[in-house]
Structure formats: structure tokens, C-alpha cells
Amino acid sequence: MSKNGYLQIHDPLKPRGQAVGIDLGTTNSLVASVVHGKPRCVPVDEGDSLLLPSVVHYAKDGGVVVGARARRLAPEHPTDTISSVKRFMGRSPDDAETRKLGHYRFVPGSKVVRFDVAGGTPVNPIEVSGEILRALKRRAEAHFSTKVEQAVITVPAYFDDAQRQATKDAGRLAGLEVLRLLNEPTAAALAYGLDKGSQGTFAVYDLGGGTFDVSILKLVDGVFEVKSTGGDSALGGDDFDRAIAQHVLQAMGASEPSPALVAEVLAASRKAKEALTDAPEVELSAGGHTQVVKRADFDAWIQPLVQKTGVVCRRALKDAGVAAGELDGVILVGGATRVPAVRRYVAELFGREPLGDIDPDQVVALGAAVQADLLTNADRQDEVLLLDVIPLSLGLETMGGIVEKLIQRNSTIPTAAAQVFTTFKDGQTGLDVHVVQGERELVEDNRSLARFTLSGIPALAAGMARVEVRFQVDADGILSVSAKEQSTGATQSITVKPSHGLSDEEIEQMLLDSIDHAEEDIQARQVREQRVDAERVLAEAERQLREHGSLLQDGERAAIDAAMARVRELSAGNDHLKLKEAVHALDETSRPFIERVMNQAITQVVGGHSVEEF
Amino acid sequence: MRTHFDVFGLPRAYDVDVPALEKQYRELSLQLHPDRVAQADARERLKALEGTTALNEAFKTLKDPVRRAFYLLKLHGIDLDREDAGAQKDMPLEFLEEVMELREALDTAMEKKDLPRARAMATDVEARRKAALGEAAGALRALEGGGPGADGQALVKKASHALGRVRYFTRFLEQVDAFEEESLS
Numbered sequence: 173m174s175k176n177g178y179l180q181i182h183d184p185l186k187p188r189g190q191a192v193g194i195d196l197g198t199t200n201s202l203v204a205s206v207v208h209g210k211p212r213c214v215p216v217d218e219g220d221s222l223l224l225p226s227v228v229h230y231a232k233d234g235g236v237v238v239g240a241r242a243r244r245l246a247p248e249h250p251t252d253t254i255s256s257v258k259r260f261m262g263r264s265p266d267d268a269e270t271r272k273l274g275h276y277r278f279v280p281g282s283k284v285v286r287f288d289v290a291g292g293t294p295v296n297p298i299e300v301s302g303e304i305l306r307a308l309k310r311r312a313e314a315h316f317s318t319k320v321e322q323a324v325i326t327v328p329a330y331f332d333d334a335q336r337q338a339t340k341d342a343g344r345l346a347g348l349e350v351l352r353l354l355n356e357p358t359a360a361a362l363a364y365g366l367d368k369g370s371q372g373t374f375a376v377y378d379l380g381g382g383t384f385d386v387s388i389l390k391l392v393d394g395v396f397e398v399k400s401t402g403g404d405s406a407l408g409g410d411d412f413d414r415a416i417a418q419h420v421l422q423a424m425g426a427s428e429p430s431p432a433l434v435a436e437v438l439a440a441s442r443k444a445k446e447a448l449t450d451a452p453e454v455e456l457s458a459g460g461h462t463q464v465v466k467r468a469d470f471d472a473w474i475q476p477l478v479q480k481t482g483v484v485c486r487r488a489l490k491d492a493g494v495a496a497g498e499l500d501g502v503i504l505v506g507g508a509t510r511v512p513a514v515r516r517y518v519a520e521l522f523g524r525e526p527l528g529d530i531d532p533d534q535v536v537a538l539g540a541a542v543q544a545d546l547l548t549n550a551d552r553q554d555e556v557l558l559l560d561v562i563p564l565s566l567g568l569e570t571m572g573g574i575v576e577k578l579i580q581r582n583s584t585i586p587t588a589a590a591q592v593f594t595t596f597k598d599g600q601t602g603l604d605v606h607v608v609q610g611e612r613e614l615v616e617d618n619r620s621l622a623r624f625t626l627s628g629i630p631a632l633a634a635g636m637a638r639v640e641v642r643f644q645v646d647a648d649g650i651l652s653v654s655a656k657e658q659s660t661g662a663t664q665s666i667t668v669k670p671s672h673g674l675s676d677e678e679i680e681q682m683l684l685d686s687i688d689h690a691e692e693d694i695q696a697r698q699v700r701e702q703r704v705d706a707e708r709v710l711a712e713a714e715r716q717l718r719e720h721g722s723l724l725q726d727g728e729r730a731a732i733d734a735a736m737a738r739v740r741e742l743s744a745g746n747d748h749l750k751l752k753e754a755v756h757a758l759d760e761t762s763r764p765f766i767e768r769v770m771n772q773a774i775t776q777v778v779g780g781h782s783v784e785e786f
Numbered sequence: 787m788r789t790h791f792d793v794f795g796l797p798r799a800y801d802v803d804v805p806a807l808e809k810q811y812r813e814l815s816l817q818l819h820p821d822r823v824a825q826a827d828a829r830e831r832l833k834a835l836e837g838t839t840a841l842n843e844a845f846k847t848l849k850d851p852v853r854r855a856f857y858l859l860k861l862h863g864i865d866l867d868r869e870d871a872g873a874q875k876d877m878p879l880e881f882l883e884e885v886m887e888l889r890e891a892l893d894t895a896m897e898k899k900d901l902p903r904a905r906a907m908a909t910d911v912e913a914r915r916k917a918a919l920g921e922a923a924g925a926l927r928a929l930e931g932g933g934p935g936a937d938g939q940a941l942v943k944k945a946s947h948a949l950g951r952v953r954y955f956t957r958f959l960e961q962v963d964a965f966e967e968e969s970l971s
């Protein structure tokens with residue numbers, strides 16, 4: 173860039189760019205950032221929409237399309253267009269979730285979920301989520317004309333370790349430093365709390381497209397303390413769509429529907445569901461079949477699902493030690509809370525009308541942006557603090573397949589626990605450790621997080637070697653494990669990788685693969701950045717010419733005009749290096765003129781004062 | 787060793803002003819939390835992680851009267867949380883009889899799916915639990931300031947027996963809870 177002073181208004185590329193908050197939703201994703209002290213969502217899709225549909229289409233030529241355009245391609249390419257990928261994050265192929273009504277083609281026999289899509293290589297959920305994050309990052313960069321490298325990404329409070337780890341990996345894959353994984357209800361509370369400067373105890377009821385969360389929070393003196401959280405990471409508006417679709421498919425007599433038909437009926441069901449929010453009945457047509465759906469029928473179909481949320485809410489209140497009557501407010505979050513039957517149910521459950529004054533679609537992203545700002549902006553640090561909890565207990569497998577809990581659910585994070593293991597055989601040098609997460613008593617009913625062997629234990633008599641295993645859960649809710657042999661003091665550190673997840677090597681490979689794309693990305697970004705620079709230089713030159721034209725000397729005007737024309741011409745192209753040269757040439761050509769402008773300005777300021785005064 | 791009481795600069799005593807503790811916890815969190823040093827180097831961040839982990843553990847222990855009592859007993863040398871703790875085998879005979887009797891009554895109620903009966907038992911056990919905690923608290927208070935002497939030994943034993951009962955009653959109540967959830971769903 174220019175070094176001659178006048179054009180250097182500010183460096184558009186702050187060292188770490190703009191920190192953003194990202195709501196990586198099942199149905200829609202958003203990105204927001206704090207500008208001039210206020211969080212705002214960034215337009216990310218067609219028609220300046222703030223919502224980017226979380227849909228990724230893989231084309232035959234290897235191209236990737238994200239957002240509304242991808243969603244339009246879904247009916248025609250049901251197996252190459254992945255929607256609701258969040259439901260598969262951190263899940264194994266044989267999870268119930270993976271087998272629900274859907275229209276994907278999975279790669280059989282794989283230990284992680286892989287979608288068989290057009291373009292050659294199958295993709296896993298982390299890669300698909302990575303595409304969504306990458307699209308958000310790019311669009312935010314275009315909007316702010318600056319780099320975006322640091323992000324707070326929200327996750328459902330009820331996400332387990334594997335799901336959190338997967339989300340973090342997706343961020344890494346998209347070239348983002350994940351500042352924090354923030355629980356969605358906590359983010360919503362942050363958006364509300366800051367707006368209102370309120371104190372008190374609140375319940376956040378968040379029913380999105382694919383997940384349900386409830387959190388009970390206490391806000392005192394700028395500290396948001398999550399008291400308890402609960403949820404179901406496989407329950408949301410998508411399931412309402414499925415409830416309708418199942419009835420429609422039945423009415424059509426389609427017992428083995430094709431993926432295309434399932435996709436079409438699901439899309440129509442979703443439309444019908446959303447229309448039923450405002451109308452008592454709607455007409456649904458799909459696959460040449462038409463039927464009327466009444467709101468009363470819909471309410472009855474989703475009743476069991478809605479009641480499931482009630483059980484979770486009551487448990488969360490109990491865990492928090494708070495009675496419904498003691499709450500100061502109930503906050504509704506998520507598109508599925510627009511369903512009248514859900515609103516009625518929540519009002520009844522908590523005995524009060526819920527708050528909904530911040531757009532439920534945006535509130536999570538806005539809260540995430542606030543947290544990103546708090547984490548990166550030293551000036552704001554003493555204002556607010558979030559204290560969150562771990563949603564599910566962590567434990568170890570013991571004799572007979574029973575779980576011994578080490579860290580109880582709803583413990584404030586960061587937290588840690590230690591357990592001492594002793595050998596049970598003479599000369600034993602290894603110990604198997606199996607870490608699980610969940611509330612159930614039997615190992616098989618919980619999520620298996622990791623299995624590993626502690627090796628290198630000194631061969632001693634049974635019971636003599638003592639190994640202390642320490643579990644540390646960080647502020648993202650992610651677990652790491654270390655072990656220490658107590659007689660020798662030898663330490664081993666284990667990174668816990670979910671049993672059904674991807675290994676570090678696999679993530680590395682994915683990163684490498686994405687660097688191939690990244691080259692194109694960098695090229696595009698440099699062009700964009702250089703263009704922004706050029707525009708600013710041009711505007712500044714035009715202003716000086718307009719205001720100080722009288723200072724021009726013979727022939728100068730023509731030379732400057734020619735240099736400006738060259739910059740404009742190259743701005744339209746894609747060669748950022750040539751453009752950079754042209755900008756530099758403009759700087760050089762106009763320097764004598766600008767120096768004259770500066771000198772005159774200084775003379776005017778100094779004029780009328782004696783030199784001694786300075 | 788730095789105790790949970792040291793974290794808050796409190797004397798090693800059973801009675802704790804919980805609202806004041808909560809306030810202090812918030813203030814300390816604001817100072818120590820990893821979010822405060824999110825942009826700092828790895829060492830600073832690790833320090834914040836460890837400091838806050840210790841703070842959270844101390845707060846959890848001290849704010850709850852039951853956890854606090856167990857912790858104080860541990861500082862007096864008896865750790866009831868250790869599975870191999872000799873103290874567990876050392877419970878008086880009356881207690882074992884009490885356990886057997888409660889166990890049998892609950893099993894019968896559960897077999898008959900008699901929820902009201904189980905609930906009534908829970909109310910009774912809750913009262914016993916409270917009384918036992920009061921007894922432990924009394925012994926722990928009496929131990930404050932006093933030296934280890936023979937008297938001290940007897941008080942520690944008394945607290946240990948009372949807390950052993952508290953622990954059993956707590957587990958009993960959890961079982962009733964689980965039974966209740968099961969019968970309602």
C-alpha cells in the first residue's frame with residue numbers, strides 16, 4: 173500500500189480481522205458481529221437475507237453450492253444435496269438419528285457417517301458443516317471488506333463431547349480459529365441480558381429445526397450463571413415435518429417411497445407446518461397427491477413431541493433448584509417456537525407468557541457476536557462473564573459394565589475430576605480405560621467417548637501400582653484426559669477422540685484437501701481486498717482534485733486522470749497484482765500534487781501565528 | 787495444601803455465609819476466568835483454566851452444606867468418598883439394622899409399584915437425613931479450634947458416623963426419585 177501518507181486512512185486489514193459469532197443451525201445459519209458496540213447480523217444469501225439455509229449441494233463437476241440455491245436444487249438432486257447435516261455431527265452410522273426418514277445415500281460399512289454425493293468423493297458431516305461455515309466466513313469478509321478468522325460458534329447446550337468436537341473440527345476446516353463453542357440458549361440470554369440490563373432468573377426454551385434445549389440461568393452483577401441445562405439433540409421442527417410427512421405418505425399409500433418422493437413430501441410438509449402457524453388449515457400437495465391438513469390434526473400429531481420437551485424442562489428446573497413460579501422470565505428461541513401449540517404449551521408449563529421481543533431467528537447469532545467481542549476486545553472484558561455447565565455426566569466403565577460417574581451433569585465448567593486406578597494382577601503394565609457420557613447406569617446405554625490403554629505402568633505386585641487419571645473439561649465443554657503413575661511420576665496425556673469420530677490424521681487430511689480449494693479462495697480474497705483498496709484511493713484522489721484543483725500544475729491533471737482510468741479498468745478484472753501496481757502508479761503520479769495540498773494546509777494552520785508560539 | 791477454604795480466604799469452619807460466598811465467587815470468576823485471557827498466550831490460558839477449575843470445585847463444595855461437611859471430615863482425615871475407606875466398614879450395628887429395614891420396605895413398595903408408599907418413606911428418610919446432617923454439623927463445629935486430643939477423636943468418629951448415614955439416606959432418596967420417574971413415564 174501507499175507510504176506517502178495521505179492515502180493511508182486506515183489499514184483495512186486489522187491484524188486478526190473482524191471477530192464474528194456464528195449460529196450454525198440445523199436449518200439456517202447466521203453470522204453476526206459487533207460494530208460500533210452493537211451486534212448485527214450480516215446479509216449472507218440471495219436478496220440480502222440474513223439466514224443462510226444450512227443446505228449444501230455437491231455438483232457433478234465437483235462444485236459446491238451453499239444456501240438458498242442449494243435448497244432449490246434439492247428436489248432434483250435429493251442425494252447430492254445435504255440438509256440438516258447438524259443432526260449427523262458426532263454421530264455414528266448406526267445411531268437412531270442416522271436411520272430416521274430421510275433421502276440420503278450413505279457409504280455402507282464406514283465407521284463414520286459418509287454421504288455418497290456427486291462429484292466423486294463421499295463427504296462426512298464435518299466437511300459438509302465446514303462448507304457452511306466457509307460460506308458464512310466468505311460472505312462476512314465480503315461484507316466487512318476484511319479478514320474473518322476468529323469466531324464463536326454456537327452449539328446446542330445438550331451437545332455431547334463428540335458433537336462439540338466435530339463442530340470445532342468443522343470450524344478448523346473452514347479456516348476459522350474457534351474462540352469458543354457457546355451454548356445456544358446461553359447465547360440467547362446474553363443477547364437479551366445486554367439489551368435490557370436485567371437481573372434475575374430466566375428460562376430459555378429453544379426449539380430449532382433439529383434440536384431442543386432448555387437452560388435455567390441466573391443473571392447477577394454481570395455474571396450469567398447457567399444453573400442447569402437439558403435437552404434433546406434430536407428433536408425439533410424437522411420432526412414436526414416428519415410427523416406430517418408420515419401421515420401424508422400413508423395417505424398416498426407409498427410404503428417404500430423413493431428418495432425423491434420423500435424429499436418432496438418433506439418439503440411440502442414443512443411448508444404446510446409453517447403455514448399452519450397463521451392459518452387453521454392448509455392444502456398440501458406433493459407427488460400428485462393433494463390433501464387438506466387441519467391445525468387440530470397437526471397439533472395432535474406433534475403432541476407427543478411437544479410433551480417430550482415438558483419432561484426435559486421440569487428436570488432442568490429441578491436440577492437448578494428453581495420453581496417455575498420463581499422465574500423472572502421465559503425466553504423463546506428458535507423457529508419452531510412459532511408453532512401456536514408450542515407457545516401455548518410453554519406458557520402453560522411455566523405459568524407465564526414468554527418473552528419474544530428479539531427476533532427468535534437472530535437472537536443466538538447476536539449473542540454469539542457479543543461473546544466474540546467480549547473475548548477479543550480488551551476494553552469490554554470486565555462487563556460480562558458467562559459461566560456455563562456441562563450438559564451430560566462423564567463417567568468411566570467399571571466392573572460389570574456399570575458406569576461410575578466422575579463429573580456430574582450441570583457442573584460449572586471448566587471442571588476436573590481425578591480417579592486413582594490400581595492394578596489387579598501381579599506385574600500388570602497396562603490398564604484399559606473407557607470413558608462414557610450420559611446419565612444411564614449401564615455403559616451400553618450411554619455414549620462411548622473414548623477407549624484407551626494406559627501403558628508403561630511399572631510391573632509391581634497387584635494393587636501396588638497406582639495410576640491417577642485426571643479428566644479436565646474446558647470452557648468449551650470438551651474433555652481431555654491425562655494420567656500419572658504415582659510411584660514413578662510418569663505422565664501420559666491422551667487426547668480424547670470420540671470412538672465414532674474421526675482421528676486427528678483424518679482431520680489433517682481433510683485440512684490438506686481443503687487447501688487445494690483454499691488457493692482459489694485466497695486468490696479471490698486478494699482481488700476483493702485490492703479492489704476495496706483501489707476504491708478508497710480513487711475516492712480520495714477525486715476529492716483532492718475537486719477541492720484543490722487550483723494547485724494543479726501543467727500536464728499533471730492529464731497524467732493523474734490516466735492513472736485513475738487504469739485503476740478503474742483493472743478493478744473490474746481479476747488480476748490483483750496488476751491492480752496493485754496501478755494503485756501504486758496512481759500514488760506516485762499524484763504525489764507532487766498532494767504534497768502541495770498538504771503544504772498549503774499546514775501553511776493555513778500556521779498562518780497568522782508567529783513561529784515562537786509553536 | 788491449598789484447601790477450598792483458602793481459595794475464598796475463609797477459616798476452616800462448618801458455618802459459611804452462602805450469599806457472601808456467592809458474591810465472592812462471581813468476583814473471583816470475573817478475575818480468573820479463561821475468557822479474560824482468550825487472546826493471551828498458552829501459558830496464561832492454562833493458568834486461567836486451572837485457577838477457574840479450582841475455584842469452581844471450591845465453590846461447589848462450600849456452598850452445599852452436605853458437601854461442605856464431607857469435605858471438612860476429609861480435612862480431619864476421613865475420606866468417605868473413597869471406596870476402600872475403612873470408615874465405611876466401621877459403622878455401628880444399629881445403622882446396619884436401619885439400612886436393612888429401609889431396604890426391605892423400599893423393595894416391597896417397588897415390587898408392588900406402590901408409589902405413595904415410596905413417597906411416604908422418602909419424607910421420613912428426608913427427616914432422618916436432616917437430623918443426621920445436624921448431628922454431623924454439631925460435631926464438626928465442636929472440633930473447630932480444638933486440638934486433636936481424645937475428645938477430638940470421638941468427635942471425628944461421631945461426625946463420620948452421622949455423615950455415613952447422610953450418605954446412605956441420600957442414595958436411598960435418589961432411588962425413590964428414579965422409581966418415581968420410572969413409574970410416571
Ligand SMILES: Nc1ncnc2c1ncn2[C@@H]1O[C@H](COP(=O)(O)OP(=O)(O)OP(=O)(O)O)[C@@H](O)[C@H]1O
Binds near residue numbers: 507533
Ligand atoms: N412460521 C413458522 N411456523 C412454524 N415453524 C416454523 C416457522 N418458521 C420457521 N419454522 C421452523 O423452524 C425451524 C427452524 O428454526 P431455526 O432456524 O431456529 O432452527 P436452527 O437454528 O436451524 O436449528 P437448531 O437450532 O435446532 O440447530 C424449521 O423446522 C422451520 O420449519
Ligand SMILES: [Mg+2]
Binds near residue numbers: 198
Ligand atoms: Mg438454532
